[in-house]
Amino acid sequence: MKPFDQTLVKDFFTLFYETTELCLRSNNDLCNLSSNDRSVLFRTGADCITCFGRAFSICQYQLNTCQSFLNMLHTIYGEQSVAVTLNSIKFVDTDIALAKMAGLLLVFSNNTCIFSSTTPLDHVNASVMLQVQNKYAEVTWKYLLYRYGYYHAVQRFMYLIQFLLTLTQTISHLQSIRSHVNDIESIVENTELALILDDIDQINETTDH
Template identity: 45%
Template structure:
């Protein structure tokens, strides 16, 4: 139905051709000639609605999209990045060569371990493992997650360019460890999603064994761990193809491998640092207790 609205004013101009007009047609002040022209030539085309899942051309299925989302959100570095920003702001103001606030530095170091523990507890695939295999596997996973995630935060926050922070790290972990962390940083991809996927891949790198007096690794249930590895690798590869195409996917996936190899060297070096191994032991113990409590709750709920 055509709605024509009579203006209160006796005479106005057509908004299309500028001649005198006094009526609104189709929401626009227009003369009779323009009204007829647009009425005859109007195209009443219905807007097409799109189903985003149907229009999605990626290789990822719905379950893989869900896994991708879970892996991305399982690692939250927001608190650690906030501490890093405070460290940067304070050092920029005071411009000293040493940390002016050692308590803030301690808070950052502690936060790096706590953030790693939170990630491990939020990864549901770890719950699939039997308690015995999980206990054996957890130390290596914690080492990998802490190493790569800490370097990721340093890269994101640009904290590594501040000399007071570097000096404090050298005193804690040694000159060689700081240099190796810099080497890993060269391979950190600017895509945050990709780094978080790499973090999950590294956590389940069961095939990479670092001999340590703190870890007694057995090959029990390795097929399940390899299955999780392959699932993560497939999701990562499909994400790369979806976002960057095949050529860039190959380059970036190769870079991930180089990054994880460099991080493995860094983890190996850290086994000789007492302050790190002691803190890692505490982290693993707390994480194990959390999983045991969750297993107990699951058994109780199934028995009722």
């Protein structure tokens, strides 16, 4: 089998960072938060969505069975990063609709904290976070009941929780990978700048009227 080109693998992961930025900007629940809450959740959200999408895609396209791909990941991110990612893949549910809801649920899980040098020390508004988190949890549960019935809904929700827990370990480890941290910071800065420009446009439109 022809070995993977390192540039192609890096481009593959670059897509996750670019897509993450779009996801953050398009989520109204996130964008409508106060500037402080928004700033805190942009960092955790960028980490969550990036790692979630990475694990889901590797599983979906069965890249975890491609040794040349895994070897290239070892070279770029290190053995431990690959190990924790493969561990989280064991609990991935291939239901795309469920995956989207689960990713958002993780973003707003304010009871999960990962501290790093780039994370603001400010606390988010717990009341607001719980309202949004509960909304996503309720929608996820109702979808599972409708789609799979009670027994399989419980089973899939259990695996979802296990996946989110292992994903948290992956996110925690990646705080030690400088290239990842820099990419996340770039996502946050670009997203915050885009929203500031949007706010300015809205103010100008209001003033004109």
